[in-house]
């Protein structure tokens with residue numbers, strides 16, 4: 001056995017130096033290759049790990065998070081607070097989601113502050129004033145937790161629990177109070193030089209919560225302002241539909257016609273006056289005389305008066321516009337008021 005081994009090694013040693021050096025080269029190259037491979041694997045792992053912290057967030061969630069946070073005073077904190085909690089951004093689809101998760105993270109931060117205060121209270125070398133102030137801080141923590149809880153509950157039912165105004169008002173009051181609590185806690189340690197140590201131990205955590213609440217408040221303001229503006233617009237449109245008026249003109253009037261009527265001088269093509277001072281005595285006569293299939297607006301001015309007639313405007317009489325002397329002054333009464341084929345004549349009263 002040993003002989004065989006020796007002979008083998010003898011062969012390799014004596015007979016093929018070149019091949020050995022080749023083998024060494026190959027091994028060396030293999031090692032380099034492995035190193036590169038390992039390096040690249042490490043690189044990939046490192047890349048994944050670093051992305052996990054910053055942007056391993058679905059792109060849709062990233063966009064919502066980014067735009068929601070842009071309305072805050074501390075946008076970087078707003079973004080990173082959520083981005084660094086694994087899975088927190090997974091299901092983000094609305095600004096409201098961002099606010100809810102922010103509130104959750106803020107609650108966790110307040111709880112963290114609670115333990116910080118408890119730890120400080122366990123210290124023996126505290127002045128009476130410091131002890132009192134720390135107990136005040138615990139109370140502030142308690143209140144803040146209540147306020148954040150109430151905010152989250154109110155938000156959960158937003159916008160269905162009450163009016164948008166009330167939601168907005170209540171949410172803003174709750175978060176403002178939560179912010180004030182952080183200040184109140186810190187203010188308890190501003191009396192003596194000795195207080196400074198405790199104050200410094202608390203400051204970072206309290207400020208963090210303050211900034212988080214400020215961000216939630218800004219996002220809530222943005223959301224409720226946006227929703228209220230939209231609601232106002234919708235109500236305005238509905239109001240416009242129900243009273244049929246825009247700028248005091250019937251809603252069915254086109255913008256061009258509204259401008260035409262708003263212009264101080266509307267030059268009528270013909271005038272109807274029951275007293276005979278116009279081109280025609282009745283509206284029907286004026287309509288009958290109007291051009292057929294006109295491409296141009298044909299304006300019939302109807303002077304103040306009461307016209308007891310049914311006005312029929314056939315489909316062929318396109319583009320006729322009636323201009324009265326005000327809805328109280330120009331009144332057309334008739335058993336039939338619906339005028340076929342006209343877009344401008346909606347009812348028997350003629351507005352101006």
Ligand SMILES: *[C@@H]1O[C@H](CO)[C@@H](O)[C@H](O)[C@H]1NC(C)=O
Nearest residue numbers: 067068070071221222225226
């Ligand atoms: C809400 O925030 C967005 C993004 O910052 C901004 O473009 C928009 O104007 C804000 N809306 C209101 C009503 O403040």
Ligand SMILES: *[C@@H]1O[C@H](CO)[C@@H](O)[C@H](O)[C@H]1NC(C)=O
Nearest residue numbers: 085086087088089090091092
């Ligand atoms: C996100 O939604 C999925 C499916 O709806 C759910 O299974 C998952 O638990 C949610 N993740 C978080 C963090 O809420």
Ligand SMILES: *[C@@H]1O[C@H](CO)[C@@H](O)[C@H](O)[C@H]1NC(C)=O
Nearest residue numbers: 088097100101102103104105
């Ligand atoms: C907030 O936290 C509570 C419990 O800590 C959890 O049940 C809830 O799903 C969280 N909400 C969000 C939006 O993450």
